[in-house]
Amino acid sequence: MKKQPETDPHPVKVLFIVDSLYWVIGNFANQISKNNPSIQAFTCSQFAIRKTVKRFGALPLIFDVVHFLRTKTIQGFWGKLPTVTTFHHLDPATDLTPFHQSDAVMTVSNQWHQHLAKIGIPESHQTLVPFGVDTNTFHPPRDKDRSKMRKAFNLPNDALVVGFSSRRISNVDDRKGVTCFLQALKILHQHVPNLATLIIGPGWQTLAKEIRQQNISCVQAPYEITHEQIAKYYQAMDLFWVTSKVEGGPVPLLEAMATGLPCISTPVGAALDLINDTENGFIATFDAPEQFASHSLQIAHDQPLRNRLGQEARKTILEKRQWTLAAEKLQELYGLAISNFHHNSTQPLPHNNQKGLEAKGMTVERFYSHKVQRWIQACEHINGFRMMVEMKEWKVASQFGFRALYTNPFDTNLWKELISIIVKNRKLGHPQSKYDDPHTLLTPKQPL
Secondary structure (H helix, E strand, O other): OEEOOOOOOOOEEEEEEEOOOOOHHHHHHHHHHHOOOOEEEEEEEHHHHHHHHHHHOEOOOOOOEEEEOOOOOHHHOOOOOOEEEEEOOOOOOOOOHHHHHOOEEEEOOHHHHHHHHHOOOOHHHEEEOOOOOOOOOOOOOOHHHHHHHHHHOOOOOOOEEEEEEOOHHHOHHHOOOHHHHHHHHHHHHOOOOOEEEEEEOOOOHHHHHHHHHOOOEEEEEOOOOOHHHHHHHHHOOOEEEEOOOOOOOOHHHHHHHHOOOOEEEOOOHHHHHHOOEOOOEEEOOOOOHHHHHHHHHHHHHOHHHHHHHHHHHHHHHHHHOOHHHHHHHHHHHHHHHHHHHHHHOOOOOHHHHHHHHHOOEOOHHHHOOHHHHHHHHHHHHHHHHHHHHHOOOHHHHHHHHHHHHHHOOOOHHHHHHHHHHHHHHHHHOOOOOOOOOOOOOOOOOOOO
């Protein structure tokens, strides 16, 4: 759990609950707290929340707002504190109950903001807070930097490098459009013999293997914790594809545009808000690999077009997706949540009966104790370990495992959690999808 320094005399104390500190949503919480001095933020994964409550008791109700960027742990907070839920996108597995019952809803794109209103959640109950990107970290490379990155990642300097970014576990029912992605590469390769791909994200070992079987150079970057390293991957690309069928963001599109890459995307989420077709990128229809190939071929053969699209993409991000803009919208969102909570509450505010509530769980002092905070930190590493084991990224999983043990190697509870994850995945004993192969792992050279 990360605590930001208090820089405002009366900051709003926000508990961010995310899926992982080490992926897109965790970065959103981190960036918001960094760029908003009026927020005192604590960020914790839902995995760490569950494990901490199970071991030490309920959290003390010391927060003004609980912001759920993932909603699995929301039941324990209803009626106790103002709650905000984040609606990323709708798929068959989405439970809409939390969005109807929370005090306010955050949406991340106009597409889903409007959709929620159609299904009964009024716009007065929502605030659109689009994801941002660190434009100082994600920026266009100099020619020598681009060559340096390609050499580091074993990519030919004269290749046309197509980028793609996602976690394999997010590709339920081909949501990321991987079938379209692979077909488009095959079509493009017929016209561009020196085609290469760079895939950012864990779990794509089998996809990388299949691409290489088509005689297309492919590098898979399983995982990087720092955004500085992730930014280097984008600097090695020539263009970036989003082949998804459903998206809330996607944040990688923002990162690619900020890097000055020409982007081709299906009409999903933020792409509809940011890309003006042919002006700062291309919009392709769903499941249309020939369109991705055609637009890419046009970009490859027209250097002025490539430069213009990249420059306009970067300009769009600078104007519309700076993190400070998102931080400002959060003030409106949290004010709405607190107001609705007070209006709907039929019991005294938690802060008015803090002592009695804390007696049922942790005290504030216990919560901030070294033992509890160290356990929470270990749980975050265990969560990363669990995610990487599920996607058969053994090397990265081991790094998370060692980080967890380093926090307190003599904690038997910590060892039990790690061992249980290993045992559970061994019992499964089968691939979770077509793109899941424990025997194939291509890792780029060490970071520069």
